[in-house]
Amino acid sequence: MTTGAGSVQPPTSLADPFDHGNLEDPGPLHESLRAAGPVVHLSRYDTYALARYEQVHAALTDWQRFQSAAGVGLSNFRYEEPWRPPSLLLEADPPRHDAPRRVLSAIVGPRSLHRLRAKWAADAAGLVDRVLGTGDVVDVVPALAEAFPLRVFPGAVGIPADGRENLLPYGDHLFNAFGPPNDLVAAGAGRIAGLSAWVNGQCARDRLAPDGFGAAVWAAADRGDLTHEQAPLVVRSLLSAGVDTTVHGLSAVLYAFATHPDQWERLREQPSLARVAFDEAVRWESPVQTFFRTATTDVRVGGTVIPDGAKILMFLGAANRDPRRWTAPDRFDLSRDPSGHVGFGMGIHQCVGQHIARLEAESLLTALARRVSRIEPAGPVARHHNNTLRAWHSIPVRLHRK
Template sequence: MHELLREAGPVVHLSRYDVFALARYEEVREALVDWQQFESGAGVGLSNFRKEEPWRPPSLLLEADPPLHDAPRRVLTKVLGPRALHRLREGWAADAEELVDAVLEQAEFDAVPVLTEAFPLRVFPDAVGIGKEGREHLLPYGNHAFNAFGPHNDLVAAGAPRVPELGAWVGAQCAREALTDDGFGAAIWAMADRGEITEAQAPLIVRSLLTAGVDTTVHGLSAVLYAFATHPGEWQRLREQPGLARVAFDEAVRWESPVQTFFRTATTDVRIGNAVIPDGHKILMFLAAANRDPRRWADPDRFDLTRDPSGHVGFGFGIHQCAGQHVARLEAEALLTALARRVERIELTGPTKRHHNNTLRAWESIPVRLVPA
């Protein structure tokens, strides 16, 4: 489908939803960078906030443009900066070693619940500063948030009954008193105390971390584990060069694109090639199609650690580029380094199963055997 979209032209009208689609790398990247003509403030899903009421208060980061976007983005960039990640590195590496030790006691297991869900649910909520109880709500809440970008289908309907319960729990975790005093959440509230953001903005910024910071990393880790299970030569390359762990994660994000799509809205009549996207129309950017565009990438359907994957749009681009991407990379580096040290081969032991989501390319099950080194 992505190939058909790319070959149809630089912009394609999807008549069923009356949206304009971009699937080639150059056009997708330009739209991501040009926030003036392709706004996020009207929603990054199919719903148009100019005409419809959002199901929850809009994200101060994803669903806002300058100047409203500026202060929250500055705060999150500081909170998730190099100093904070340096402080976490050693502890996350130890957590990863401990988890790998435990899974190596099992002959065969499902890598999704045991590794790629377990590790982010272990380390990331700790870093934010939320309690242990109720963390199982994070994945279904994030899953519904990404489904709700649309279209409104059976996936949205299936998640809707739990929205009040999940939303209330997540909202409660964002309150100052619910957070430890040494995590990302407390740092965000401290910036509210200093006047860098308002007190009303602080819990919404914490919520952004909890909404977008777990599912996406889980599916990115699943993608890289699946890639290595199906490309044993690349796994040996990583074992010989452990410093390639971050390259491997970025190449997996390019190759699989855990976040497949995002929407923008035209703020004026926008010309792309010979077509004009009318003011107020939704634009669907196929990030995954752009990440495998042969105009940009050589042999794009291959997972390849000799490739430089920088420039992929799996984390977005421009001012709305994923603020937590370095956190995800650190999680991946910790887990892959621990695995590469201890595991000779990663082998699939049965059929894999996808988890369907309107926005995410996700995994339900990846049955594996880890052959110890």
């Protein structure tokens, strides 16, 4: 391992962040990495880990030295061929990143989402009423956290209702593929060609409704704001990253309220806290746990020189519970200001769809707060393991109606 002149040798860890034990409960690994130092060498993958908030935040905002264009997964695009065309938002840096980001930021920004607020609120109210009609005990992962985004978000993009169930397994494989080629990647390999073909097909102009986000991307290409070759890739970015992350963010906030009844009572008393609650859940659970960067030069971090071309694994989940940055970080607390969390990234690659996710959460939580007096656990929960996501399979709860 090259460390460079005057460099401090970082501590080494034999841990595998992607083994099932760490995916089930990453907390002990995160604590050990934060305690070890600002940089830790992960010998299993010959990569450098950043787990403290200060270093993760700095790397996320320094795109010049910590590039995304070589891939935000373990694979290094300098030397390896990507399994699909790289994302123009997530896996590109300026200047290639600029036009797609500018176009999509305008299309899905807060002002543009205003027209969806009333419709999504009505959709959320209808869904909650139907779920409450099925009985008191509900698995909120499929019934709410999956059902609501799959109903409203693809419709806003403009894709037909038929086939939307493909989005979750496609996204699951996409986020698994950012990690090593382990059993989780192998499990999705047999279906990914068909799923990719379906997703790519939805990005074509003639498949998209004329009043959705996707059509607006194509209209931007007609104006010359980006190329017609870029347009379907930008639409694909919406479909790739806009469902799974929101699903698991909603699962996290529902689990948080089931296990923190005092915070649910606080939300019921003050429904305007719905967006704060969602951001606090994203900090607390970090649906996106990790992303990689690649050093573009020898870069010094905490006394260690990370060599040019090295992969850097940023532990967003560890940074979001770093006691150096957060008071009582393991507690879900609506009195906290969660702004500054890195659950949506930071800097120029910060999640462009975060306002969509917040509106979905606000719609669903507001509808629940009006109809449900208490959410309590009703059985063991089950995680869904993914190389990148802090994901859920099942969260059974008892919903007490008002």
